[in-house]
Amino acid sequence: MSDPAISPLAAQKKAIREQAHANRNQQENKDALSKEICAKFMAMPEYASAKTVMFYIDVRSEVRTRHSLPDALASGKKIVVPYCVGNELELFRLTSMDELSVGAFKILEPKVELRSLPEKQVQPRELDLIMVPGVAFDRRGARMGHGFGYYDRLLQHARPDTPLVALAFECQLFPEIPTADHDIFMDYILTEKATYAGYGRSGKPR
Numbered sequence: 001m002s003d004p005a006i007s008p009l010a011a012q013k014k015a016i017r018e019q020a021h022a023n024r025n026q027q028e029n030k031d032a033l034s035k036e037i038c039a040k041f042m043a044m045p046e047y048a049s050a051k052t053v054m055f056y057i058d059v060r061s062e063v064r065t066r067h068s069l070p071d072a073l074a075s076g077k078k079i080v081v082p083y084c085v086g087n088e089l090e091l092f093r094l095t096s097m098d099e100l101s102v103g104a105f106k107i108l109e110p111k112v113e114l115r116s117l118p119e120k121q122v123q124p125r126e127l128d129l130i131m132v133p134g135v136a137f138d139r140r141g142a143r144m145g146h147g148f149g150y151y152d153r154l155l156q157h158a159r160p161d162t163p164l165v166a167l168a169f170e171c172q173l174f175p176e177i178p179t180a181d182h183d184i185f186m187d188y189i190l191t192e193k194a195t196y197a198g199y200g201r202s203g204k205p206r
Contacts, residue, residue: 012178017144020136023171024061030169031064033192037167038068040190041131042075046163050128052078054091056167057100057108062133063167066108070097080122082154083109089154090115091122124157132166132186140205141166141186141198142177155184160201163187170194 006014027033041047055072058064072079073095081100082089092110094100103109114120132151136144143166145151155164164184170191179185185199197206 009178013144013147016136016174016177017147020144020172020174021061024135024169027061027169027171030061031067033169034058034064035067036192037063037169037190038065040195041165041167042068042072044165044188046129046165050077052080052122052126053129053131054080054082054127055094055131056133057081058133059107063169065131065167069094073097078122080127081110082150083115084150087148087150087153089150091124091127093120093122124154125159127158127162130155130158130162130164132164134166134168134172136172136174136177137166137168137186137189138174138177139189139196139198140176141189141196141200142179142183143186144177152182152184164200165190166198 047053053072055065055069058066069079079094080091081094082091092115094110099111099114100108101111110120132143134143134145164186166186166189168189168191170193173191184201185203187198187200189196189198199205
């Protein structure tokens with residue numbers, strides 16, 4: 001029996017999120033597919049031209065990025081990773097995998113003692129390319145996260161011309177993700193099967 005306190009839209013989002021989590025958890029060959037998807041990201045012209053690139057660090061059953069971070073660090077680019085402080089994502093310049101440790105929620109994140117160093121702090125407007133995780137997507141580039149809004153808040157501070165590239169397994173794609181006026185669409189979604197061109201900041205088909 002449905003909860004009368006939950007709106008139809010909220011119920012729809014909850015159902016998609018639960019299905020996406022189940023699909024992602026059941027995905028086989030995550031390591032191999034993740035390496036393919038990350039290689040696709042690093043082969044993009046947008047990556048080649050970017051000087052400062054944000055990678056997310058995978059948690060739970062997300063597309064795994066940690067195996068590809070050493071190659072990114074060796075590329076000569078400024079590599080940035082996010083970490084949570086309260087309700088916000090802060091940005092950290094990563095120069096070595098040794099700067100990461102397992103945090104309170106078993107999440108790999110920048111070591112606490114390094115975060116306040118001035119040379120490690122990065123502002124969102126410095127980013128030339130942003131890798132974005134998510135729970136579910138559609139082919140328009142609509143994204144559904146965990147519902148806490150961390151990335152929504154971060155992306156509002158990024159430059160309007162900075163490409164937003166989501167990484168996902170094909171099983172995380174749905175026919176349509178419900179969106180609101182304030183939602184930000186991805187420029188691209190990369191899966192093991194295809195590269196989908198999303199609406200991007202315009203919110204309209206290209």
